[in-house]
Amino acid sequence: MNILIIGAGGVGRSAAMIIKQAGAEGSWAEKLVLADYNLQRAEEAAALCGGTTRFIPEKVDARDSAGISGIIKKHTIHFVMNAVEPSYNETIFDACLQNKVGYLDCAMTLSRPHPTDPYHKVNVKLGDYQFAKHDDWVKAGCTAIAGSGVEPGMVDCFVRFAKERLFDTIDEVNIRDGDNYTGGGFGFSVWTTIEECLNPPIIWEKGKGWFTTERFSEPEIFNFPGGIGDVEVVNVEHEEVILVPRVIDCNRVTFKYGVPKAFRDLLLNLESVGMADKEKTLELGGAAITPRDFLVRVIPNPIESSSAMEGKGCAGAWIRGVKNGKRRSVYLYQVSDNQDCVKKYTTNSVVAQTAVGPVIMMELIARGIWDLKGVYGPESFDPFPFIERLAKYGFPAGIREMDSEYSKSLDENNLLELISRGGKE
Amino acid sequence: MNILIIGAGGVGRSAAMIIKQAGAEGSWAEKLVLADYNLQRAEEAAALCGGTTRFIPEKVDARDSAGISGIIKKHTIHFVMNAVEPSYNETIFDACLQNKVGYLDCAMTLSRPHPTDPYHKVNVKLGDYQFAKHDDWVKAGCTAIAGSGVEPGMVDCFVRFAKERLFDTIDEVNIRDGDNYTGGGFGFSVWTTIEECLNPPIIWEKGKGWFTTERFSEPEIFNFPGGIGDVEVVNVEHEEVILVPRVIDCNRVTFKYGVPKAFRDLLLNLESVGMADKEKTLELGGAAITPRDFLVRVIPNPIESSSAMEGKGCAGAWIRGVKNGKRRSVYLYQVSDNQDCVKKYTTNSVVAQTAVGPVIMMELIARGIWDLKGVYGPESFDPFPFIERLAKYGFPAGIREMDSEYSKSLDENNLLELISRGGKE
Numbered sequence: 001m002n003i004l005i006i007g008a009g010g011v012g013r014s015a016a017m018i019i020k021q022a023g024a025e026g027s028w029a030e031k032l033v034l035a036d037y038n039l040q041r042a043e044e045a046a047a048l049c050g051g052t053t054r055f056i057p058e059k060v061d062a063r064d065s066a067g068i069s070g071i072i073k074k075h076t077i078h079f080v081m082n083a084v085e086p087s088y089n090e091t092i093f094d095a096c097l098q099n100k101v102g103y104l105d106c107a108m109t110l111s112r113p114h115p116t117d118p119y120h121k122v123n124v125k126l127g128d129y130q131f132a133k134h135d136d137w138v139k140a141g142c143t144a145i146a147g148s149g150v151e152p153g154m155v156d157c158f159v160r161f162a163k164e165r166l167f168d169t170i171d172e173v174n175i176r177d178g179d180n181y182t183g184g185g186f187g188f189s190v191w192t193t194i195e196e197c198l199n200p201p202i203i204w205e206k207g208k209g210w211f212t213t214e215r216f217s218e219p220e221i222f223n224f225p226g227g228i229g230d231v232e233v234v235n236v237e238h239e240e241v242i243l244v245p246r247v248i249d250c251n252r253v254t255f256k257y258g259v260p261k262a263f264r265d266l267l268l269n270l271e272s273v274g275m276a277d278k279e280k281t282l283e284l285g286g287a288a289i290t291p292r293d294f295l296v297r298v299i300p301n302p303i304e305s306s307s308a309m310e311g312k313g314c315a316g317a318w319i320r321g322v323k324n325g326k327r328r329s330v331y332l333y334q335v336s337d338n339q340d341c342v343k344k345y346t347t348n349s350v351v352a353q354t355a356v357g358p359v360i361m362m363e364l365i366a367r368g369i370w371d372l373k374g375v376y377g378p379e380s381f382d383p384f385p386f387i388e389r390l391a392k393y394g395f396p397a398g399i400r401e402m403d404s405e406y407s408k409s410l411d412e413n414n415l416l417e418l419i420s421r422g423g424k425e
Numbered sequence: 426m427n428i429l430i431i432g433a434g435g436v437g438r439s440a441a442m443i444i445k446q447a448g449a450e451g452s453w454a455e456k457l458v459l460a461d462y463n464l465q466r467a468e469e470a471a472a473l474c475g476g477t478t479r480f481i482p483e484k485v486d487a488r489d490s491a492g493i494s495g496i497i498k499k500h501t502i503h504f505v506m507n508a509v510e511p512s513y514n515e516t517i518f519d520a521c522l523q524n525k526v527g528y529l530d531c532a533m534t535l536s537r538p539h540p541t542d543p544y545h546k547v548n549v550k551l552g553d554y555q556f557a558k559h560d561d562w563v564k565a566g567c568t569a570i571a572g573s574g575v576e577p578g579m580v581d582c583f584v585r586f587a588k589e590r591l592f593d594t595i596d597e598v599n600i601r602d603g604d605n606y607t608g609g610g611f612g613f614s615v616w617t618t619i620e621e622c623l624n625p626p627i628i629w630e631k632g633k634g635w636f637t638t639e640r641f642s643e644p645e646i647f648n649f650p651g652g653i654g655d656v657e658v659v660n661v662e663h664e665e666v667i668l669v670p671r672v673i674d675c676n677r678v679t680f681k682y683g684v685p686k687a688f689r690d691l692l693l694n695l696e697s698v699g700m701a702d703k704e705k706t707l708e709l710g711g712a713a714i715t716p717r718d719f720l721v722r723v724i725p726n727p728i729e730s731s732s733a734m735e736g737k738g739c740a741g742a743w744i745r746g747v748k749n750g751k752r753r754s755v756y757l758y759q760v761s762d763n764q765d766c767v768k769k770y771t772t773n774s775v776v777a778q779t780a781v782g783p784v785i786m787m788e789l790i791a792r793g794i795w796d797l798k799g800v801y802g803p804e805s806f807d808p809f810p811f812i813e814r815l816a817k818y819g820f821p822a823g824i825r826e827m828d829s830e831y832s833k834s835l836d837e838n839n840l841l842e843l844i845s846r847g848g849k850e
Contacts, residue, residue, distance in 0.1 A: 286711060287712075
């Protein structure tokens with residue numbers, strides 16, 4: 001399979017390095033074109049992968065459909081990994097459909113808040129644009145995976161696994177993300193962090209559907225595995241809340257993330273002075289720029305600034321329900337150490353965790369193991385081969401029984417062991 | 426006297442309106458040229474003053490010495506009021522000396538922090554550039570007043586008054602500024618607010634001289650008159666700490682301002698992401714802009730946004746010392762109501778309070794009452810005629826005895842009454 005990665009920033013570069021480092025296991029990816037609006041960045045990423053003819057740098061403007069099509073044709077691309085900010089999704093997604101090649105992204109098309117009641121009601125939701133085109137993708141015989149990174153992505157596979165093996169009925173699916181990094185600030189795309197943290201958080205409940213809340217609502221202390229421990233997590237807008245209830249029968253879906261209080265205040269402060277604005281443009285020397293885009297240029301590169309941090313990050317799905325007539329509460333997760341990821345992939349753990357999901361999903365599609373045609377979230381596919389490969393690629397998943405009589409036998413087991421036993425206790 | 430006001434923003438416009446509204450009392454100002462880089466703003470300010478031939482709009486670039494000289498010559502200007510951000514002071518100050526006309530400003534030339542120990546040691550101080558040219562001004566036979574607004578400015582006259590009438594010896598001079606505005610945010614020049622709040626605060630002590638501290642250090646609850654009540658005030662860099670000990674014999678001089686905790690965090694947050702930077706420039710469409718200048722363009726006009734606020738602002742000098750062998754503690758102040766100022770001067774109370782000082786000082790110079798030649802702070806001049814005129818121009822000063830046996834007879838008296846009695850208790 002020939003792959004085009006659009007965006008040679010942290011996620012795109014890490015994906016290429018994960019494939020490179022997989023050696024023979026990565027041979028399903030025959031050619032990898034690394035495209036970026038900054039050609040030098042694409043060349044550097046290709047050089048990090050050994051500078052062979054397999055990893056090819058290209059210059060691309062993610063807003064230029066014709067340019068994307070040109071690269072797809074030039075390199076006989078079969079599958080496109082979108083590793084740029086989600087504001088560019090529509091163009092890339094549509095270019096893939098037009099060229100009848102596969103597509104995946106790490107964040108879905110953007111939401112638009114409700115015009116009069118943004119903190120109670122939804123309006124345009126994350127991914128609405130993409131799922132509305134499902135039939136066109138079916139007709140084209142192509143696969144698009146919306147939300148293929150770590151969150152959304154990896155955790156959606158965890159939820160599907162839980163439904164298949166760990167529960168008879170599921171009550172709540174609560175995605176929980178936390179870390180014990182020293183220092184703070186932006187560790188991920190500045191643009192996307194502002195977007196997800198300042199949009200109204202979304203919750204889904206059976207009977208009520210999707211609704212929104214105040215920013216950073218319902219703070220909760222969640223105990224994370226891997227030595228991270230207690231972290232205060234709060235509601236944040238995230239794709240899993242859209243994706244999970246489309247496929248998994250349950251009563252409630254939430255997403256909470258360990259946004260430190262000081263960082264919440266920083267984001268709200270930036271919003272209060274107008275610097276988070278992504279719509280309004282200011283004219284400067286004949287050019288126009290939004291305050292948020294200016295801010296992205298001023299803030300130190302988050303990948304570089306987070307490379308010095310010590311600590312671990314954990315992404316996971318906390319699922320509560322019933323198994324064999326008994327209440328059960330399980331957290332399925334992936335913990336990565338920041339310094340390990342910096343050494344292996346020249347980027348922080350959040351970025352590396354985000355990059356491994358798309359790599360595995362593209363392998364499963366390349367090998368014909370995942371073969372649904374249309375637009376899907378990761379929970380629509382078989383989770384077992386995905387979870388198996390997580391360990392192979394260096395990101396092993398874990399399972400923690402949260403309470404009940406299950407807790408003694410399986411506390412913080414490697415999820416692979418559980419799968420090898422057929423997911424039975 | 427013919428006056429050129431450079432800057433037709435809040436302070437410049439208010440100064441013109443104060444003169445206009447003084448009627449016959451303001452006849453000492455024969456011609457007022459209102460100059461701004463935005464000619465429309467100058468024209469609007471002139472129109473607010475009645476659109477007569479006495480108030481004349483002009484376009485000026487405060488960085489363009491030749492342009493300033495041109496206007497001075499064209500209109501036979503005798504005195505220049507600098508009402509723009511202090512980063513332009515050098516150019517305007519030097520142009521005035523060159524043309525042998527008078528000068529005053531509301532904020533002095535900027536400081537530069539100590540390169541290695543910024544929170545303990547001073548380096549270039551506020552106004553150093555200006556006072557270094559004192560001899561040139563003496564030689565030219567011209568008057569320059571550094572820091573003529575409310576703080577510095579009005580409060581420096583209060584300190585001189587206290588020295589002349591209320592104390593035999595002064596121990597401490599503590600400038601204290603607070604308000605009970607509803608809402609918060611920027612109520613004054615965004616650029617200047619960032620500058621004064623994020624620079625290391627300065628303190629003066631006898632024997633030790635000037636030194637600096639951490640930002641927002643030594644929080645203290647100060648009880649303000651006029652119904653404002655208790656406000657937490659913190660150390661902020663300000664000109665009075667430079668000006669007062671040059672003229673007034675005392676042991677310690679401080680400046681504290683009621684910067685709300687949330688606003689301090691906002692400023693520190695803006696600094697942490699690089700948006701307070703005034704040195705580094707980013708290239709955009711062929712133009713270069715500093716993050717702080719970009720921020721100034723993004724933040725809503727502080728004058729407009731503060732016009733809806735209810736509440737009062739108080740500026741004053743809290744002086745402690747000894748009189749007739751007894752310990753004495755006095756707060757001399759001016760309280761202004763925000764909505765009153767919006768109605769009278771189309772601007773908030775802080776801006777209006779800042780504008781009245783320069784107007785009175787120019788009158789005193791025009792009438793020959795203040796006639797020192799050289800570069801001086803306001804405490805070098807006779808404070809009585811200044812304080813008398815404060816009431817005439819609608820900004821009456823008050824006095825509060827802070828403790829001791831003085832408190833019963835004089836609590837919150839109008840300062841004018843005290844003056845009429847010769848300042849005797």
